[in-house]
Amino acid sequence: MMRTPTSEAARLVFTRDLTLAWRRWDEVAQPLIFYVVVTTMFPLATTPDMSQLRLISSGVVWVAALLSSLLALESLFRADVEDGTMEQWVLSGQPLGWLLLAKVAAHWVLTGLPLVIMSPIVGTGLGLPTSAWGILMVSLLLGTGTLSVLGGIGAALTVGVRRGSVLLSLLVLPLAMPLLIFGARAVGMQMDGDSPLGALQLLAAIFFMALSLGPIAMSAAIRISVEN
Amino acid sequence: MTWTWFHKLASPPHAYRILGRLAPWFGWTALALILVATWWGLVKAPADYQQGDGFRILYVHAPSAWMSMFTYVVMAIAAGVGLIWRIKLAHGAAAACAPIGASFTFLALATGSIWGKPMWGTWWVWDARLTSELLLLFLYLGYMALRASFDDPQRADRASAVLALVGVINVPIIHYSVKWWTTLHQPASVTKLGRPSIELAMLIPLFIMIAGFQLYFGWAVSRRLRGEILRRERNAAWLREAA
Numbered sequence: 168m169m170r171t172p173t174s175e176a177a178r179l180v181f182t183r184d185l186t187l188a189w190r191r192w193d194e195v196a197q198p199l200i201f202y203v204v205v206t207t208m209f210p211l212a213t214t215p216d217m218s219q220l221r222l223i224s225s226g227v228v229w230v231a232a233l234l235s236s237l238l239a240l241e242s243l244f245r246a247d248v249e250d251g252t253m254e255q256w257v258l259s260g261q262p263l264g265w266l267l268l269a270k271v272a273a274h275w276v277l278t279g280l281p282l283v284i285m286s287p288i289v290g291t292g293l294g295l296p297t298s299a300w301g302i303l304m305v306s307l308l309l310g311t312g313t314l315s316v317l318g319g320i321g322a323a324l325t326v327g328v329r330r331g332s333v334l335l336s337l338l339v340l341p342l343a344m345p346l347l348i349f350g351a352r353a354v355g356m357q358m359d360g361d362s363p364l365g366a367l368q369l370l371a372a373i374f375f376m377a378l379s380l381g382p383i384a385m386s387a388a389i390r391i392s393v394e395n
Numbered sequence: 396m397t398w399t400w401f402h403k404l405a406s407p408p409h410a411y412r413i414l415g416r417l418a419p420w421f422g423w424t425a426l427a428l429i430l431v432a433t434w435w436g437l438v439k440a441p442a443d444y445q446q447g448d449g450f451r452i453l454y455v456h457a458p459s460a461w462m463s464m465f466t467y468v469v470m471a472i473a474a475g476v477g478l479i480w481r482i483k484l485a486h487g488a489a490a491a492c493a494p495i496g497a498s499f500t501f502l503a504l505a506t507g508s509i510w511g512k513p514m515w516g517t518w519w520v521w522d523a524r525l526t527s528e529l530l531l532l533f534l535y536l537g538y539m540a541l542r543a544s545f546d547d548p549q550r551a552d553r554a555s556a557v558l559a560l561v562g563v564i565n566v567p568i569i570h571y572s573v574k575w576w577t578t579l580h581q582p583a584s585v586t587k588l589g590r591p592s593i594e595l596a597m598l599i600p601l602f603i604m605i606a607g608f609q610l611y612f613g614w615a616v617s618r619r620l621r622g623e624i625l626r627r628e629r630n631a632a633w634l635r636e637a638a
Contacts, residue, residue, distance in 0.1 A: 320561055324554045328544045337540055338558060341533035342565050345572035352576065373568065384561050387478075391553045 176261045177269035184273035194239075199281050202235040206289045221294035225354035228290050228303065229310070229347055232282045236311055237339060239278045240318040241325075241332040243270070244389065248326050253393050263389060264382030271319040271385070279311030295358075302357040302367070306350040309370040316381035317342050323388035345373060405482045408633040411624045414617040421614035428607030435600035443597075452510045454601060458608040460503035460524070463531055464566070466496030466612065470538075471563035474556035484620075486552035487627060489559060490542060491619035495612060497535035503528050527573040534562045548627065 171179075188195050209227045210220055247253045247270075256266050286307050287300040295303065321339040325331035353366035403409050436454035443450040470492035477485035507525050508518045519525070541558055545551035628634055 320557070324541060324558060325544075327550070328541075331544075334537075334540055334544055337533075338537045341530050341537060341569075342561065344530055345565075345568050348572045348576045369572075380564065384557055388554065388557045391550060391557065 170260060173261055173265050176259075177265045180266050180269040181273045184270055185276065188273070188277050195277050195281075198235040198238045198278050199285060201238055202231050202282055202285060203289060205231040205234060206293065209293065217294040221296070221358070224290055224293035224295040225299070225303065225358065226351045227293055228286055228295070229307070229351040229354070231289070232286065232307055232311060233314060233340070233343055233347060236278050236282060236314055237318060237336050239274070240322050240339070241335055243274055243319060243322040244326045244392075245322075248389075248392060253389060257390060257393055263386035267319060267323070267385045267389060268316075268378075268382045271315050271381075274319070275312055275315040279308075279315055282311055283307045295354075299354055299357045302363050303354050306353045306363075306367060306370055309367070309374045310346045310350045313346055313370075313374045313377045314339075314343055316377040316385075320381060320384045320388060323385045323392060326389075327392045346370065349373070405484050407484060407624050407628050407631070408637075410484055411621055414621050414624075418614055418617040418621070421610050421617060425607050425610035425614055428603055428610060432600045432604035432607055436597075436604065440597045440600055441594065446514060449510070449513050450597075452506050454604050456503060456506040456510055457601060458605045459499045459506065460528060461605060462608050462612060463496055463500040463503050463528065465609075466492050466499055467531065467534070467559075467566060468563060470496060471559045474559040478553060478556040478560070483549075483552070483627065484624070486556060487623035488616065488620055489556060490552070491616050491623055493535055493539050493542070495615050495619065497532060497539065499608075499612075500528060500532040500535060504532065523574040523576065526576075527570045530569050530573070531566065534566070538562065 206227055209223070213223070214220065244253065244267075247256075257263055283304050286303055287295075287297075290300070290303055291297075318335070318339050321335045321342075324338065325335050328334060349366045349370045353363035353370065356363040356366060404413075432454060437451055440451070442448050470489045473485045473489040473492065476482060477489060504525065507528065511520060511522075511525075512518050538555055538558055542551045542555040545554060625634070
């Protein structure tokens with residue numbers, strides 16, 4: 168019997184996850200609602216004055232995006248590990264890193280991408296000028312992508328742990344701080360009229376590093392969680 | 396070349412014996428060096444022309460900041476060795492490093508903040524090096540939390556080893572990102588190549604103190620690793636014979 172090509176296997180994993188999510192779309196919408204709710208809290212907690220909100224808008228949007236993309240991470244691998252699918256993947260002879268990357272990519276399409284699309288609306292509510300929309304979306308695009316990979320590593324490590332969600336945030340958030348710094352800084356620089364290119368390039372560098380090294384760490388972590 | 400010494404080192408009874416023999420050497424030299432450096436730094440070294448006597452907290456702050464990063468690297472190397480060659484003792488060493496490293500990090504933060512009060516006028520500033528030290532503390536805490544959340548020690552070992560390796564790749568990224576984010580701290584003056592901008596009379600006690608801290612680390616790791624070995628091998632035959 169011929170082995171399925173890896174690209175085909177990865178594509179199957181990707182479409183399977185999207186189909187599953189489509190059938191339970193309310194679960195997909197929850198992080199997005201959380202995102203809007205969290206950003207609504209900042210004007211209420213600080214001040215409704217737009218000129219003051221504008222100062223913190225890029226940071227608030229970024230922090231809220233980080234937190235809400237963490238929400239869905241805990242369940243990323245759980246169902247597959249519990250029903251034995253993951254074991255079959257480990258045994259399938261396919262490179263596990265690619266399958267997991269496909270799964271993370273599907274997760275990003277479902278949680279990261281909606282946040283990116285939603286962010287200009289949320290940002291506007293906080294006084295973010297339209298001139299910064301493009302940079303905000305590009306920085307979030309790179310940032311949520313990296314965060315999905317980092318979160319994938321965290322989810323793979325904590326999949327066998329009881330009450331893993333708090334632990335997951337504790338593991339992933341410190342690793343995500345550079346994203347926050349560069350991402351929010353890029354938006355801030357654009358608003359101040361400086362060139363955000365340097366910060367975006369650094370974000371892109373981190374993204375590609377996560378993309379290349381992340382799958383190795385993820386597959387190592389999954390093997391540990393699935394064994395015995 | 397034979398690797399028997401390496402394998403011998405990785406055997407718990409052998410390591411237990413060696414560590415027991417090494418620990419007092421580490422401990423007493425560490426104590427002696429720290430005492431000498433304390434006296435030298437607090438009494439003999441000249442006062443700083445700008446900061447007066449206030450700079451002397453440097454002799455605790457800088458070594459503990461150095462040790463906090465050194466310990467993380469040692470922990471990650473031990474974790475990597477344990478993961479690659481499946482040596483349980485190396486995992487034990489990584490586990491022994493974590494609380495020590497977290498303590499050094501906390502000490503660096505506390506002394507940094509105490510130093511900041513007279514120099515900057517506040518207990519805390521979001522200065523680059525303090526912030527990356529704080530993030531390092533979070534990394535240590537995450538590592539220990541992950542290790543504690545597994546019931547099976549082998550899975551705890553290997554899962555936390557992956558985290559330590561991911562973390563050690565991230566430490567420089569975090570460091571430089573925070574550095575770029577803001578800076579108020581004086582530029583690193585000791586590690587600069589060429590002529591150091593800190594006077595030699597101030598520098599010598601600092602190096603003695605760092606050496607003392609390193610040896611203290613050796614002592615603490617030896618003690619903790621012995622404890623780890625006892626805990627992991629509590630049902631082993633060699634322990635019953637030794638006892």
